[in-house]
Amino acid sequence: MFKHFISLQWKSFWRSASLSSGLWMKIFMGFWAVWFVLMMMGSSFIAYKYIEKELFLNPLEVVNKFLIYWFVLDLVFRYALQKMPVINIKPLLILPFNKNKIVSFAIGKTALSFFNIIHGFFFIPFSMLLVASGDAPLLNVLLWNIGLIALIYGNNFLNILVNNKGYLVYIVSGIIIILGGLHYFGYFDITQYTAPFFQGLYDSKFLVLLPVLIMIALFVITFRSFRKDLYLDSGLASKSKNVKTENLEWLDRFGKTAVFLKNDIKLIKRNKRARSTVIVSILFLFYGLLFFTGAVKVYDGPVWRIFAGIFVSGGFLMSFGQFVPSWDSSYYPLMMSQNIRYREYLSSKWWLMVIATLASTILASGYLYYGLEVYLAVLVGAIYNMGVNSHVVLWAGAYVKTPIDLTSNKKAFGDKQAFNMKTLMLSLPKLALPMVLYAIGHYAYSPYAGYVLVGVAGIAGFAFRNIVFNKIEQIYRTEKYKTIWAYKQKK
Amino acid sequence: MIAIYNITKTYAGSTVLNIEELEIPKGDSFGLVGNNGAGKTTLFSALLDLIKPTTGYIENNGIVVSDSEEWKSSTSAFIDESFLIGYLTAEEYFYFIGELRGQNKADVDALLTEFEDFFHGEILGQKKYLRDLSKGNQKKAGIVAALIGNPEVIILDEPFANLDPTTQIRLKKIIKELAADPNVTVLVSSHDLMHITEVCERIVVLDKGEVVKDLITSEETLKELEAHFNK
Numbered sequence: 001m002f003k004h005f006i007s008l009q010w011k012s013f014w015r016s017a018s019l020s021s022g023l024w025m026k027i028f029m030g031f032w033a034v035w036f037v038l039m040m041m042g043s044s045f046i047a048y049k050y051i052e053k054e055l056f057l058n059p060l061e062v063v064n065k066f067l068i069y070w071f072v073l074d075l076v077f078r079y080a081l082q083k084m085p086v087i088n089i090k091p092l093l094i095l096p097f098n099k100n101k102i103v104s105f106a107i108g109k110t111a112l113s114f115f116n117i118i119h120g121f122f123f124i125p126f127s128m129l130l131v132a133s134g135d136a137p138l139l140n141v142l143l144w145n146i147g148l149i150a151l152i153y154g155n156n157f158l159n160i161l162v163n164n165k166g167y168l169v170y171i172v173s174g175i176i177i178i179l180g181g182l183h184y185f186g187y188f189d190i191t192q193y194t195a196p197f198f199q200g201l202y203d204s205k206f207l208v209l210l211p212v213l214i215m216i217a218l219f220v221i222t223f224r225s226f227r228k229d230l231y232l233d234s235g236l237a238s239k240s241k242n243v244k245t246e247n248l249e250w251l252d253r254f255g256k257t258a259v260f261l262k263n264d265i266k267l268i269k270r271n272k273r274a275r276s277t278v279i280v281s282i283l284f285l286f287y288g289l290l291f292f293t294g295a296v297k298v299y300d301g302p303v304w305r306i307f308a309g310i311f312v313s314g315g316f317l318m319s320f321g322q323f324v325p326s327w328d329s330s331y332y333p334l335m336m337s338q339n340i341r342y343r344e345y346l347s348s349k350w351w352l353m354v355i356a357t358l359a360s361t362i363l364a365s366g367y368l369y370y371g372l373e374v375y376l377a378v379l380v381g382a383i384y385n386m387g388v389n390s391h392v393v394l395w396a397g398a399y400v401k402t403p404i405d406l407t408s409n410k411k412a413f414g415d416k417q418a419f420n421m422k423t424l425m426l427s428l429p430k431l432a433l434p435m436v437l438y439a440i441g442h443y444a445y446s447p448y449a450g451y452v453l454v455g456v457a458g459i460a461g462f463a464f465r466n467i468v469f470n471k472i473e474q475i476y477r478t479e480k481y482k483t484i485w486a487y488k489q490k491k
Numbered sequence: 492m493i494a495i496y497n498i499t500k501t502y503a504g505s506t507v508l509n510i511e512e513l514e515i516p517k518g519d520s521f522g523l524v525g526n527n528g529a530g531k532t533t534l535f536s537a538l539l540d541l542i543k544p545t546t547g548y549i550e551n552n553g554i555v556v557s558d559s560e561e562w563k564s565s566t567s568a569f570i571d572e573s574f575l576i577g578y579l580t581a582e583e584y585f586y587f588i589g590e591l592r593g594q595n596k597a598d599v600d601a602l603l604t605e606f607e608d609f610f611h612g613e614i615l616g617q618k619k620y621l622r623d624l625s626k627g628n629q630k631k632a633g634i635v636a637a638l639i640g641n642p643e644v645i646i647l648d649e650p651f652a653n654l655d656p657t658t659q660i661r662l663k664k665i666i667k668e669l670a671a672d673p674n675v676t677v678l679v680s681s682h683d684l685m686h687i688t689e690v691c692e693r694i695v696v697l698d699k700g701e702v703v704k705d706l707i708t709s710e711e712t713l714k715e716l717e718a719h720f721n722k
Contacts, residue, residue: 242618245580259590263576270578270620334574337539338591339563406578407622481543488573 005105033114040121048129060130060144064198065191071151072176074119078159079169082115093230103226107219110156119152136202143208147201150211157218164225243270256341260348267327268320268352271406274327277319281356284315285364288378292370302447305374306438306454309381310389310431312364316356317385318430321393322400324349325476329403329487336484342473346394353390357382373447380455384434387461391468392430398475401486433457492517493538493644493676497547500533500700508533508544508700515678515693517643520670522691522708523680524716529697531680532570535648538678539568551644564592568646569633577622581614581632584621585639592640599639606635609661627653634662638669645669646678651686659686666690684720688713 051059092102110116127145130136162168182188200207248262268274291308311318320327324346328335335345361382368375434454441450476483493515500508508530515521523531536542538549540556548555551562568574576584589599603615613628614635621629630653637645650666651659667690669675681687687694688708696704696719704719706712 243580243620244618245582247583247586259587263579263587266578266583331573331576333536333539333541333570334576336541337563337566337568337574338588339560340591481541484541 281315305377309377313382314385383458387458525697567642
């Protein structure tokens, strides 16, 4: 019976419209996967050697101290990114499949997820180094690994559970925030209790049973909750809540553009996927901390300031803009059969991005704490974003023909179809150009000259607005039939 | 008036639409019937310039649809759920369409009151997004949205499907009223021969993309259609 499921999955993967779309995308996917694997393996070696040679500490003990954060981060990433095991369950329900089989396949499928396997690329080289050093007996290292694997899979099941039961999100994240807060303010250090536990996995022979039992328990709970909800009116039902009609008449001052602006604001407010762009932009607000606090050594070069400035103010611009017009994919035929002025449609999106960039810039004023020069980087980054990047991003988006499922949040980051050669080429002026401009000014004259150059380039960008909008209109027109066709293909 | 010249549509070698010439005069109520895959939706999509015919062209009111967009302000359609904006409430959706078609809120409200019967209290004031309405109610909203802004050409693909009997009867009345207006051309497709003979003055049967019958509706039409499909 599993044979049927697997062949269904196999077909749904290979026959999906997105995958058959091109060789480039496959290469890109492969590239990222290899990149992550190499990063993990590399950091495993570096961490081991660094702790041993530079800090003169026992690598195992140090890693054990930090493992709790590792698992918490893992859970957070999973919650944000991991796809839920929804094989098309509805049509299977009335077929002669045992319900337990359906559930165990759906859950079992997640076991092969990249999110589980990636850990291996850190822990296996690390364990090999431990054993090779000669101090660590193989058996203990193995037990330690089994414990970690059990916890990783525990996270896997916990994530499924949390995704299915909305209230658990608040409980789990509440616990994490409270413990993190207590640690930060120095009241209670959870690592004091968890480090010995992880160490114990290695030292004692029986402690490993605990994580294994936890994993089994989580699996059983997940299984039961999944199994119980396998009805059209419970787990498989689409949830709806009472909503209000909104008129947003105050936006009418934007004239013709307001028609679309009102819609776009509702789009962002009411759809999970679109809302995540707002969350991304908030995350990017904090991205600058890595640069300006000197937390990451590689980023200390002055040119990286502009890089940071672009991201701090432009998180929304990049995450939202790259999918115009895909946001409207589910009703694109409607839009195309109405008498729409592309210009008004585009300028609505453009205004949204400009407003969001301005808001981010104001919120980023906290960076004044690190000095005026730092905030200036954000400021010129914002000018460049509004003048140049807002147009470039819309232009690149015109080539992206990925239908977006607004109601689902998965795949929100780095949508794989978003990569094609044209969008890739267009991403260069977004980041590289301002950095080059700044470098010229900085090294030829002074930091302020660099800022002026970038700022002037940004202002000059406004002059090209009409040209770029015309170009995008043209793309929308010539690609119209292809786009409609592509949006009809459901993933 | 709508005129179709030498339209063909070919997908990977198989022709799904092949119409040499077809004219639909202004004010007509035009019915399209045919089995699945006969090319009804393809024809309507081509009329709306949503797909590009392999050969030939279509004129709407003297304008070639793929060359200009002038026809859009006088033409409206409801083909499928991709004509709905799922995250809007029905009211918001109607006002949005209204704004696109140059109608203010009061105009739209006035139009909506005419359809209170048709809505049967299940569309307006529902505190639900369109995506959470049932298929039938979504269809009601989509059909009425296609009537906003006094369109001269109205295209409805399978409007009767998914509707309950009461609503079907009310929809027939609405279409008949529209058809009575000499300025309004209505194009309807359906699988229901009874409905279509009742509301359309002219019925075209498509089979594998070709026009096989072109009838002016009369007493015998229903029998003739039944005989045709009972082969």
